[in-house]
Amino acid sequence: MTSGATSPMNVYKLEPDVAAGFTGHLRATHPWFLPGLENCSGCGQTWSTTGLEYPCVDLTEFPHQAQYRQPRAEPQDVLTRLTEQLRSWLPAGLLLEPGASFGPMTGTARGLFGEIHLPVPWTLCMYREALERLQASGIHGLQGCRLNVRHRDEQAPELWELQLEHHGHFHPDCLPADRKPPCPRCGVESYDLPDPYLLDAQSLPTPVDLFRLADWPTLILATQRFVDTVQQLELDGVVFREVPVR
Ligand SMILES: [Zn+2]
Secondary structure (H helix, E strand, C coil), X not given: CCCCCCCCCCEEEEEECHHHCCCCEEEEECCEECCEECCCCCCCCCEXXXXXXXXXXXXXXXXXXHHHCCCCEECHHHHHHHHHHHHCCCCCCCCCCCCCEECCCEEEEXXXXXXXXXXXXXXXXXXXXXXXXXXXXXXXXCCEEECEEEECCCCCCCEEEECCCEECCECHHHCCCCCCCCCCXXXXXXXXXXXXXXXXXXXXXXCCCEEEECCEEEEEEEEHHHHHHHHHCCCCCEEEEEECEC
């Protein structure tokens, strides 16, 4: 639900508009992955990141791409080798963590999709027309690529997935006071999503209107400008819930 306020600091979480009754369903995955980390020698955890998705980074031409097809966990030395081998081929500056995924989602689609569609809370798709209208309206940070999906209805609209940057941090007051420092070896931090969570105003505003929270990349967030534009264009499929900022 949106408020009437128009502060540039207002931030909203995108959620599916379940009341709208859309039936669209994707059975599709990204074709390439960095493995998860198996049994970290520092903290003992096996883990991978969810929500680090690069749909626009296609590894088809990468000579070692076959090593990245199978989602799995690997020991640190193997993971490091695979990460650095890929990093040397990619454009500089991409954040690479265990479990990152690459390439256009591939599979099948059925049913009727909203113009903006969250197949899972951490993946954002929209009709190509919706993406183009938002870009034409001056919304910042919209990079997308076409899904590689077959739809039984050949007239179904073309779906694109957004590749989102990571910005913004939790306010320290909402984090558990007794949380452990990050693992010195793998960097993983272990705490549950704070409930309720609060964003740090000093980490906002962001340079883009649609982003993942850097501290919790499964959270897809939008600025007031994005929300206002979606409503002006009457795009359907999602609702917006304001996130507190301090
Ligand atoms: Zn660790």
